[in-house]
Amino acid sequence: MHFKSLYNFLPSRDSSFRITKELKVYAKRNMGYGNCSLTSDKVQRRLFLRLLGVNLIFANTVFAAPIQDLKEPEVLRTLKLASGVRIQDIVEGQGQEALEGDTIEFNYVCRRSNGYFVHSTVDQFSGESSPVILPLDGEKIIRGLQEVLVGMKVGGKRRALIPPSVGYISDTLQPIPEEFGPRRSLLSHAKEPLIFEVQLLKVL
Numbered sequence: 001m002h003f004k005s006l007y008n009f010l011p012s013r014d015s016s017f018r019i020t021k022e023l024k025v026y027a028k029r030n031m032g033y034g035n036c037s038l039t040s041d042k043v044q045r046r047l048f049l050r051l052l053g054v055n056l057i058f059a060n061t062v063f064a065a066p067i068q069d070l071k072e073p074e075v076l077r078t079l080k081l082a083s084g085v086r087i088q089d090i091v092e093g094q095g096q097e098a099l100e101g102d103t104i105e106f107n108y109v110c111r112r113s114n115g116y117f118v119h120s121t122v123d124q125f126s127g128e129s130s131p132v133i134l135p136l137d138g139e140k141i142i143r144g145l146q147e148v149l150v151g152m153k154v155g156g157k158r159r160a161l162i163p164p165s166v167g168y169i170s171d172t173l174q175p176i177p178e179e180f181g182p183r184r185s186l187l188s189h190a191k192e193p194l195i196f197e198v199q200l201l202k203v204l
Contacts, residue, residue: 084163085144095154096203103135104149105202108175110186113161113193119182121175131201132175142166142173145196152200159197167194 076088098104107129110118122129134141136150144162152158168190177183 081147083144083147083166085147085166086161087148088159089156090159090197091155091157091199093153093156093200095156095200097151097153098136098149098200098203100136100138100146100150103133103204104200105131105133105204106149106198106200107131108196108198111195112189113195118186118189118194119177133204134174140174142168142175145175145198148196148198149200152198154200154203157197157199159195161193161195163193164191 076090079087081087107121109120109122112118121131136146138146141149142162144160144166147166148158148160148162168187171187171190177186
């Protein structure tokens, strides 16, 4: 299945730098922090919400044709789970719902909480995708991402902030890029909150 590049919704490296700098200044002025730490819950939450707002500018052409006729709502609600995972429904799918124990196929983009790109299953240049196939069994997939995917419908898209406590607590958990560089990049930031944007393709 051919997909448009997910990078259309991602800010460039320069814009990411400006976003990060702006947020640090914002935190310093409004929260009394000399140095803005992403480990602070307050700063993390403000950073996440501000970052989501910026990303909406780039979100019109994110995934592929199956959702191109659907428009995002002007205001997106953020659902916070007991685990600390924060979820936004970008597009509500119309297909089969993914349940715990199902095996699913999905595409994703992973970024650090400051907006810097980590990995994507959709190629930046060709637009071709290499979807991930994983069971929602709580054993192979990171817990936070399973919480995001359970309840999604095929064609749906969600964006989520996943704290490290329900992220890559083991280097055997999936999804992990096969290539050495992206794999090392992802695992080197495993102790940070990560932002995932996922699109559910199939329930197998």
